[in-house]
Amino acid sequence: MSAPSDIPQAPKVTEREARQVAEAAREQDWRKPSFAKELFLGRFRLDLIHPHPVPPADDVRRGEAYLARLREFCETRIDGALIEREAKIPDEVVNGLKELGALGMKIETKYGGLGLTQVYYNKALALVGSASPSLGALLSAHQSIGVPQPLKMFGTQEQKDTFLPRLARTDISAFLLTEPDVGSDPARLATSAVPDGEDYVLDGVKLWTTNGVVADLLVVMARVPQSEGHKGGITAFVVEADSPGITVEHRNAFMGLRGIENGVTRFHGVRVPAGNRIGPEGAGLKIALTTLNTGRLSLPAMCVGVGKWSLKIAREWSAVREQWGRPVARHEAVGAKISFIAATTFALEAVVDLSSQMADENRNDIRIEAALAKLYGSEMGWLISDELVQIRGGRGFETADSLAARGERAVPAEQMLRDMRINRIFEGSTEIMHLLIAREAVDAHLKVAGDIIDPDKPLSAKAKAGANAAGFYARWLPKLVSGPGQLPSAYSEFRVPGHPDLSAHLRYVERSARKLARSTFYAMSRWQGRMETKQGFLGRIVDIGAELFAMSAACVRAEHLRVNGDHGREAYQLADVFCRQSRIRVEELFTRLWSNTDDIDRRVVDGVLSGTYTWLEEGVIDPSGDGPWIADATPGPATGENVHRPIR
Numbered sequence: 322m323s324a325p326s327d328i329p330q331a332p333k334v335t336e337r338e339a340r341q342v343a344e345a346a347r348e349q350d351w352r353k354p355s356f357a358k359e360l361f362l363g364r365f366r367l368d369l370i371h372p373h374p375v376p377p378a379d380d381v382r383r384g385e386a387y388l389a390r391l392r393e394f395c396e397t398r399i400d401g402a403l404i405e406r407e408a409k410i411p412d413e414v415v416n417g418l419k420e421l422g423a424l425g426m427k428i429e430t431k432y433g434g435l436g437l438t439q440v441y442y443n444k445a446l447a448l449v450g451s452a453s454p455s456l457g458a459l460l461s462a463h464q465s466i467g468v469p470q471p472l473k474m475f476g477t478q479e480q481k482d483t484f485l486p487r488l489a490r491t492d493i494s495a496f497l498l499t500e501p502d503v504g505s506d507p508a509r510l511a512t513s514a515v516p517d518g519e520d521y522v523l524d525g526v527k528l529w530t531t532n533g534v535v536a537d538l539l540v541v542m543a544r545v546p547q548s549e550g551h552k553g554g555i556t557a558f559v560v561e562a563d564s565p566g567i568t569v570e571h572r573n574a575f576m577g578l579r580g581i582e583n584g585v586t587r588f589h590g591v592r593v594p595a596g597n598r599i600g601p602e603g604a605g606l607k608i609a610l611t612t613l614n615t616g617r618l619s620l621p622a623m624c625v626g627v628g629k630w631s632l633k634i635a636r637e638w639s640a641v642r643e644q645w646g647r648p649v650a651r652h653e654a655v656g657a658k659i660s661f662i663a664a665t666t667f668a669l670e671a672v673v674d675l676s677s678q679m680a681d682e683n684r685n686d687i688r689i690e691a692a693l694a695k696l697y698g699s700e701m702g703w704l705i706s707d708e709l710v711q712i713r714g715g716r717g718f719e720t721a722d723s724l725a726a727r728g729e730r731a732v733p734a735e736q737m738l739r740d741m742r743i744n745r746i747f748e749g750s751t752e753i754m755h756l757l758i759a760r761e762a763v764d765a766h767l768k769v770a771g772d773i774i775d776p777d778k779p780l781s782a783k784a785k786a787g788a789n790a791a792g793f794y795a796r797w798l799p800k801l802v803s804g805p806g807q808l809p810s811a812y813s814e815f816r817v818p819g820h821p822d823l824s825a826h827l828r829y830v831e832r833s834a835r836k837l838a839r840s841t842f843y844a845m846s847r848w849q850g851r852m853e854t855k856q857g858f859l860g861r862i863v864d865i866g867a868e869l870f871a872m873s874a875a876c877v878r879a880e881h882l883r884v885n886g887d888h889g890r891e892a893y894q895l896a897d898v899f900c901r902q903s904r905i906r907v908e909e910l911f912t913r914l915w916s917n918t919d920d921i922d923r924r925v926v927d928g929v930l931s932g933t934y935t936w937l938e939e940g941v942i943d944p945s946g947d948g949p950w951i952a953d954a955t956p957g958p959a960t961g962e963n964v965h966r967p968i969r
Contacts, residue, residue, distance in 0.1 A: 342507060343508070343606075347760070355685055355686040357689035358762075360834050360870060361762035362765055362838055365805070374679060375678070375881075380681075383435075383436075388444060388445060396452075399453055401733070404456070415535075416969075425489025425490060426460075427439075432485035432486050438681045442464070442677075443622035446461055446619050447623055447625050447626030454623070454741075455740075459532060463532055464619075467493075469488045470616055471608050472484060472559070474612060475604075487538070492537035493536050493968065494536055496531070497527040497533065497539055499527065500527055500528055501526060501528045510543070511526075511956075512543040513545075513546065519594065520593060523541065525956055526588070526956070528952075529747075530569075532581075532582055537967050538560070539586075542555055543556060545602045552601065556601075557599040557605040559593075559599060560593050560597065563967070564592070566592075568587045569587075570584070570587050572584045584964065588956075614688045617691045617692060617694065618676055618680065618694055620748055621695055621697070621702070623744075624698040625666065625698070625702075627702050627737060629666055631709040632663055632666055636659070638732075658711065658712055659712070663895060664895050667895040668875040669702070671874040671896075672875075675874045688761065689761050689762070692749070693867045696749075696751060696754040696867055697870075698744070702744060707738060710735060716732070716734075720735060755856065762841065762863065762866065763841060763852070770845070773786045773790060776850065794842075802835075805828065805831050806827075812824040814880070815880055820883070820889070821896075823880070826896075830869050833865070837862065862914070865907055871899070872899070872900045875896040879892040
């Protein structure tokens, strides 16, 4: 075994080097069409999503049958209030879910799993998450980002045969990437995997390991040092959680999701067989990002569940609570919030179901759609939860236990708000999602003109890029001037007698997509190499794209429901209201692309960091405790108790 002195420390990297690591992990090619990618390029490819894709009848039958069994379990075996009070999921609940096959919902039947589609897996997560968000997080972390998904996509047959049957029925998995000083910047990853004979030896500390406290199997990202016969780089491994040298040092506690088993895990001299490496050395980040292409859909699916529950509570409460002689729902200020919750929940479900069905069909590249679904679902889901608390007033701020103790219905609105808050942070914070999606949105531009703005490229490369860019933009820019969105007859199948006119909204999406593409081009022309630093601008570009995608999905879903005779008139009404609300947000975002406080904000930040405004901080007491801002993560043996507790 290598001596501790041989263990590589966290590398010191520049901003440019960090970006290069992230860029290398991206999928570079687009082998399949992408509705969202085309949208950002100003091309509204409605044909890619309409008619709405539908699952095979057998998948529907199996999925609905499982949802019925799962619903009965959730209604009779899960006590969400107990989990919240005790900050722990009872072992018998987890074991019951194991018996129900919930650990293997996405694992193929030949390995003992249920083989559900992405659509029905998401519906199951929404159902379980409504009973207990902590349980939803456990199942999602296990299957969406844990060991099963990367093994399914990148594992060897031997690895699948060895691990997937366990993961389908008995073993809980966790995903370990984050470290105390490494979040969305994996170039600085410090956990090492040093080759030693037929093994790798892992050393390091991982933070925020959801399921890590109770996990049986881990997927660990660690840095392999480059050496003779070893390419090196960030690499993925399947690791037995009870291996000697692994210590769960702490079970973390949070403002929400109090039942999740999230911890700090230390690796000291942990031997992992080379056969447990997933993919080649250096492919770890690419594996993680590819896994998340569909894995990200689980989070917005649970946001849909929150929207549905919020709508139910808002409807029931607002009909019985009277203010000034009439139910509060009849007051415009409250009614607007209810309308927002209903319309947005419809759109969120449309986005998730459409993206999930496209993932199941595997005809389209949905990396941007899934990222947009995560971004939009987490942001709008948070707003829905906040509006529900406001509708409930003081009762929204009061805990469910307190409400019950004084004789009222125990509605956990404040808990749901706390539980929802993390969605804007984990699996890619909103800010990181903006940058990730923006990078994909400008990919076509960088491919033809990237060398022009790259300071490291020679003049010959810049000249060649200039010629290529001239040809590309000569063909592309004229197409952004006019399109079907300017024709009153366009998208006429969405103009149905007796229903709101959705064709007008689709024409707006088409016009706005071209305007979005023109805005992106203008920005690249203006800022060139500095474009990547304009995060405020890029965030608004992405938010516009998210709204346009949601509007498209809502209209397509409404028409799908109408054609199938399933609440078509009501669906059209909800889609119409959502699109009208969304268009107001889009117009504001377009205005803020060029009229904003980004420059002066940066000057204020400079002042804050230099201490210019410390006088503004006077007059308060800081209740924070002592200690470093970031815990020491120096590799070495554990010094405390191992709180790892596998559930049997």
